[in-house]
Amino acid sequence: MQFLNMLAASVGSTVSEATSSGSDGDMGFWQSIGNRFYRTFIEENRWKMFLDGLSKTVQITIFAALLGVALGFLVAIIRSTHDLTLHKKKCKSFGDVLLKFFNIICNIYITIIRGTPVVIQLLIMYNIIFASSRNAVMIAILSFGINSGAYVAEIVRSGIMSIDKGQFEASRSIGFDYKSTMIHVILPQALKNILPALGNEFIVLVKETSVAGYVAIMDLTKVGNTVINRTYDAFTPLISVAIFYLIVVLILSFILKRIERRLRNSDH
Amino acid sequence: MTTDNKVLIKVEDLCKSFGDLKVLKGVNAEIKKGDVMVVIGASGSGKSTFLRCLNLLEEPTSGTITFEGVDITAPSVNINKHRQKMGMVFQQFNLFPHKTVLKNMTLGPRKLLKQSKKEAEENAMKLLERVGLADKANAYPNQLSGGQKQRVAIVRALAMNPDVMLFDEPTSALDPEMVGEVLEVMKQLAREGMTMVVVTHEMGFAREVGTDIVFVDEGVIVEQGSPKDFFENPKNPRLKDFLSKVL
Secondary structure, three states: OHHHHHHHHHHHOOHHHHHHOOOHHHOOHHHHHHHHHHHHHHHHHHHHHHHHHHHHHHHHHHHHHHHHHHHHHHHHHHHHHHHHHHOOOOOOOHHHHHHHHHHHHHHHHHHHHHHOOHHHHHHHHHHHHOOOOOOHHHHHHHHHHHHHHHHHHHHHHHHHHHOOHHHHHHHHHHOOOHHHHHHHHHHHHHHHHHHHHHHHHHHHHHHHHHHHHHHOOOOHHHHHHHHHHHHOOOHHHHHHHHHHHHHHHHHHHHHHHHHHHHHHHHOO | OOOOOOEEEEEEEEEEEEOOEEEEEEEEEEEEOOOEEEEEOOOOOOHHHHHHHHOOOOOOOEEEEEEOOEEOOOOOOOHHHHHOOEEEEOOOOOOOOOOOHHHHHHHHHHHOOOOOHHHHHHHHHHHHHHOOOHHHOOOOHHHOOHHHHHHHHHHHHHOOOOOEEEEEOOOOOOOHHHHHHHHHHHHHHHHOOOEEEEEOOOHHHHHHHOOEEEEEEOOEEEEEEOHHHHHHOOOOHHHHHHHHHHO
16 A cells, blocks of 8 residues: 555656655665656656567567468478488489478578577578668567577477377378378377477577567567666566566466367367 | 179289398289188288288389289379278277267268268268267277277278278287177178288187188298188198197
């Protein structure tokens, strides 16, 4: 109650009063917290900056995740198709040669992406590959999406390879071709098995976007940093940003748990 | 048995190697419509490989397999079309665990035979009733016993309305008390005139419903005959030895 009263008083008071009160020591603990809260969020409408930052972080995460999943599945299917049909065998048709070629491309992609830091990838995209574009958010989505795709690819591939060979054989013996077998039999089962790992990757991705500030994106982390520089208070913005990330991850975990539970209905 | 003696599957000089290991060394066989060919042999003799070559789950190294007049080993053949006509039942059942019994059975007919949902489900229910599992239509495979799984696997193959059924040791992974229920379904199928090729260790089944018994040893067929000749009058010493151990 005291906190709320104090908060109301702070909001009502003038800016000069809030900024001139350099002597936190004179104030009570709650008043100090309230004052810090005021300067971090209320003053100069900084809550809008946080909201914008949060929305950029969420936006980059969602689109990068979509791109990563699309890329990851594509690469995983190419790699596992190669391993399942062409492993240690000679190419017999043009399609085989093409598959071998794409498999090599996919291997190079995974090696480079997993072997270099995401910040460097982001900076290369921003400063070299898309040097002429200043659409930083788009570039960040591309960078994080391409980065995540390499990890998703390996997760999906492990899922496909974990399905018993008998499932392929049963489907093929009914008369399904390789593609239909993948779509109707293998991928649904693989998806269920990899969901926890995939969820983990999404959670990592949320936090990985915190380096977006390197290319001048005002994401959540960058906003926190900016506010520190304006208010000379590190505590409140950093703890707040941490809590925001935590909330995003908690919501994501909740959604993933729900999906997992729905997919689990076939094992009793 | 049917009087129609049309040859359904003709196997000529079938060889299969896995790397340096020669598993099949020139197998010749003919399966006529309505035949129940039972393939027996020690483990590692190549009998399962022979069966799996029939629908090209294993690609033969050389030799030809003619199914309904078409050489299915030819590279230009669309094997998927022919596999629709060859049902297969596996030792490990291989039901699709993410689909209910009914969905397991209707997947093929709906996607490949383009049956309507209603048609495919009605057909599946009829088959399930025949094997006494109509009440399990909406169960998932993990809720079934081994014997039930295998009966579902058999009717899943039958739902495609095949011309021949291939059985790869269908009772070997079952608890002893469940072997009977699966064999009963297979016997019923044989009585209805279904052409079958069965790899099994169930000598009782071979004797009762087999029309043609084949003994495979070291990649070749060493003896073949009617159940009577085969079991009462074996000529090959390896077969004599084998029978003395399993009978």
